[in-house]
Amino acid sequence: MKLLRIVLKVIGIFLLVLVIAIATMITTMDDTPYQQMAYYKEWKTLIGGVKVTPADTAGALRAGWAKVNITPATPTPTAGYGNRRGKPYTAVHDSVYVRAMVIDNGHTKAAIIAADLLIIPPTVIKVLKEKLKPGDIPFDQIYFGATHSHNSVGGWGTGISSLFFSGKYDPAIVENLANAFHQAIADAQKRVEPVQLTYLESLDSLDIRNRLVGEEGGIDPEIRSAAFVTRSGQKAILSSFAAHSTVLNSKNIVLSRDYPGMLVDSLEKGRYNFAMYMAGAVGSMGPIEKGTDDFDEVKNQAFGVQNALLSPATTREDAKSAIVETLTLPLPLREPTPRLTMNIVLRPWAFKKAFGEYPVFVKALRVGNILMVGMPCDFSGELTASLDAYAKTKGLNLMVTSFNGGYIGYITHDKYFNRDLYETKTMSWYGPYNGAYLQEVIKDIIDKLS
Numbered sequence: 110m111k112l113l114r115i116v117l118k119v120i121g122i123f124l125l126v127l128v129i130a131i132a133t134m135i136t137t138m139d140d141t142p143y144q145q146m147a148y149y150k151e152w153k154t155l156i157g158g159v160k161v162t163p164a165d166t167a168g169a170l171r172a173g174w175a176k177v178n179i180t181p182a183t184p185t186p187t188a189g190y191g192n193r194r195g196k197p198y199t200a201v202h203d204s205v206y207v208r209a210m211v212i213d214n215g216h217t218k219a220a221i222i223a224a225d226l227l228i229i230p231p232t233v234i235k236v237l238k239e240k241l242k243p244g245d246i247p248f249d250q251i252y253f254g255a256t257h258s259h260n261s262v263g264g265w266g267t268g269i270s271s272l273f274f275s276g277k278y279d280p281a282i283v284e285n286l287a288n289a290f291h292q293a294i295a296d297a298q299k300r301v302e303p304v305q306l307t308y309l310e311s312l313d314s315l316d317i318r319n320r321l322v323g324e325e326g327g328i329d330p331e332i333r334s335a336a337f338v339t340r341s342g343q344k345a346i347l348s349s350f351a352a353h354s355t356v357l358n359s360k361n362i363v364l365s366r367d368y369p370g371m372l373v374d375s376l377e378k379g380r381y382n383f384a385m386y387m388a389g390a391v392g393s394m395g396p397i398e399k400g401t402d403d404f405d406e407v408k409n410q411a412f413g414v415q416n417a418l419l420s421p422a423t424t425r426e427d428a429k430s431a432i433v434e435t436l437t438l439p440l441p442l443r444e445p446t447p448r449l450t451m452n453i454v455l456r457p458w459a460f461k462k463a464f465g466e467y468p469v470f471v472k473a474l475r476v477g478n479i480l481m482v483g484m485p486c487d488f489s490g491e492l493t494a495s496l497d498a499y500a501k502t503k504g505l506n507l508m509v510t511s512f513n514g515g516y517i518g519y520i521t522h523d524k525y526f527n528r529d530l531y532e533t534k535t536m537s538w539y540g541p542y543n544g545a546y547l548q549e550v551i552k553d554i555i556d557k558l559s
Contacts, residue, residue: 134459138452139443143542148441155438156553162434168215170431170477172337173300174345174383177289179225180204180364181262186276188227188266189259190359195276198260202363202404203370205261207286208385209293210337210347211246212476213301217433219474220251220294221347221481223385224286225366227275229253230265231467234514236287246294249437252474252483254387255512256369257354260361262286268465302339306428306477308506309334309346313417316410317352319491320395321525321532329390329490331497332418333508335479336381345383346376349508350414351490352396354388356407368396371411380419387510392489392519393532426506428477434558436473440485440550442517443540451529460538469515471550475558480505482551485515487536491522492544496551503559509551520547 143149186195205225212219222229238248264282266275311332319326329351337345354367366373369386376384397413400406417423445461446454455463472483480500488511500507519536523544526533537543 134456135449135453136446136456138446138448138454138540140541143546146443148443149546151441152550155441156557159436159438159557161557162217168431169303170306170428170433171213171301172210172304172345173297173302174208174210174385175293175296175300176206176208177293177296178204179207179262179286179289181282181285185279185282186263187362187364188261188263188275191273192359193362195263195272195274196362197276198362198364200363202365205258205364205366207289207293209290209297210345210385211294211297211301212433214431214433217435218246218250219433219435219476220246220297221385221474222251222253222290222293223347223387224255224290225258225370226255226261227257227259227263228512228516229255229514230275230283230286231515232265232267232283233286233290235467236283237290240287240291246298250435251294252435252472252481253512253514254349254483254510256366256386257388257391257512258365258367258369259355259359260357260363260365260367262364269463302341304337304339306479307336307338308426308428308479309336309418309423310506311417311420311423313350313414316397316413316417317350318395318397319393320353321393321521321530326393326522327491327494329394329493332414333389333506334418335476335508343383344381345385346381347385347387348418349387349389349510351389351391351394352410353391353394354396356396356398356410357403361403368407368410368414371407372414375411375415388512390488390490390493390509391511392487393521394490426478428479430477432475432477434475436554436558438471440469440471440515442469442543445538446540447538448534451527451534467515469517470513471554472513473554473558475505478504478506479508480555480558481508481510482554483510483513484520484547485513486517487511487519487532488547489519489521489544492520492548496548496555499552500555500559503555505555505559507555520544
């Protein structure tokens, strides 16, 4: 009996310690309206302090472009679907690249990076910052975006979550990617020459769907593009669309750019000498997978988007100014509290321990009549229509892109926040009302840079 009492006492102590440990790791969801939170006031102070360069300082617009192959010499983990657990790719179907464009108006110089990666990894951003020298374009004037291929290079993530989405961390991969980013910008800068800028807007509702709630929700059917023509007739285009780059399914573990790669290649074989692609507001937006197998679907998706982009129905607006204006600001948020159930969440310290901790920021680049806003997330295509309309009242054409070098998960429309779905439960990390909050952030940026 004495031994039994000792065993029961030990079990009781163990259970008490376990309960205390769990209690320190979990809490309930904070649903305080965002306008009442300190981070909201902090954002208003940050954006209010931004000083804009006067338009009359702009000279002639010049641009240059380049690409660097980032295909590894040997297979790396494959970043993308969590059920792969970072398994290395088995073959190279098509090479992956980082593409860069440098834009200069004689007063302000900016760079745009578009990489064939799942996201722009925060680890790569950290190393790239260390590589930038005084003569380089500063980090605050570099705009980042990814094609969001789920079949590209992994090994760049840290924390427990990286074992699922990007595979085991490899500092050599991070170093190589940062070097490629740096090299692409340097190469593009050497090729800068005078250009004419035109904004293109195409509609493609046939190659995109709402993957979150189906026909109950809306889509973002616009292909938004910036086209550049040099005096010698060289043509370049930067395009963005909201359909996820998930045509290749999780069982197809080959290195590939998915449909954006085929789209870019086809544009370069036809109307353009150089093409770049960035994932737009891909949150909640999926591609239309039509075909006999994965790569037939890739072809059909790419050519569907291209047909819409090159359609005579595409609207065109030539830039009437050579304004180049950049903005990089910290993005204040609630503390991260990812859900375990719909109302029970991890405490911030536990999240940071598991996922790592990196700066979160918002980026913007205005070039002529185009305003690009880069968000650190899968930003939902359901949130863009009203922002597009608002920007046009200010004389701007808005391009919202995802994956700007930070990452905070999915940002969906707030009306879906309490639905038990992948985007709104598993990948929603920063509490409620972020749809409305980040729409307001973008609207503030429109006001500041218009």
